[in-house]
Amino acid sequence: MKDKLHSKGVTSQIVLGLLVILFGLLFLLDNLDLIEIRRVVTFWPMVFIIAGTVKLCDTQSRNGQLLGGGLIGLGVLMILDRMNIIDFDIRTLWPLFLIGAGIFVLYKALESRRTPPGASLKDDAGPGSDVVDVAAILGGFERRVATQNFRGGEITAVMGGCSLDMRSASIQGEAVINVFAFWGGVTLKCPPDWTVVLQGTPIMGGFEEKTATPPHSEKRLVIRGYAIMGGVEVRN
Structure with missing residues (x-):
């Protein structure tokens, strides 16, 4: 993946x-x-x-x-x-x-x-979902994730805002989130023991990390994607 x-x-x-x-x-x-x-x-x-x-x-x-x-x-x-x-x-x-x-x-x-009943927990974007796929278009979207096996996903904000609270979640190794902010903003809140790696590309926009240095690097959250006249902020 x-x-x-x-x-x-x-x-x-x-x-x-x-x-x-x-x-x-x-x-x-x-x-x-x-x-x-x-x-x-x-x-x-x-x-x-x-x-x-x-x-x-x-x-x-x-x-x-x-x-x-x-x-x-x-x-x-x-x-x-x-x-x-x-x-x-x-x-x-x-x-x-x-x-x-x-x-x-x-x-x-x-x-x-x-969607098959057995796959609903993994395909939706609810608190227990392992993978997120959320979008905010001309509006706002807020969601909490509490799964202990978070595997990443995709977040899109077009002239709107997305907020994903993952402070109650955990990662088994590494997770990757693809973000796309076009005239919009994405805010990601992660636990203090996650290592955040920003690999995004800002185009008249910005990626900003406001996280403390974790005690170890066993759990990695990789942020990829684009901020086109928009912003992506990661904090804990």
Whole structure:
């Protein structure tokens, strides 16, 4: 599982790096008067496409894939509108967000009904769950985890906030959490005997660790992912 997470993170970093290089080359060519791209500033919805692409490359869950695809779709629609190819007025079509949220809720409900009874404790994000998969979109999410065999998971905050309290939990060796904060924040509270390893990538955002040095390093919590104009804080 850890190798799979690592490979996914490397892929997303490559995609992100290529996108940043592309934008840098475009602005350099513009400064050299070789091309005219000053209108690119009006195409700020590219931020949604970049964030969605990074999420798709970094996620391991269907929820993450839906979110990444949704961000890319929103960015494409807004850019096509600015190019006068389509007429996309977000003030008129904002109910689409409600429809999308409803579809997401229905999907989660149907998925939970298909989950075998014996697997429910490991697949949900309740206090006894070994793996978390939570998301906060335009809202807040708070959850406590008390399992004694925490194995990590995935946390997403898009224009919202996620708070995960793991102070009553324990790790058998190492656990990995993939975080994705886009215009949002993630707060992780862990026990004092956990060693926290931050391997995240901030993009106009930040990763912050406010933990005391544990007496030993038998329990390791590895934090990977991205904070895009958002923040991730780990404390105990």
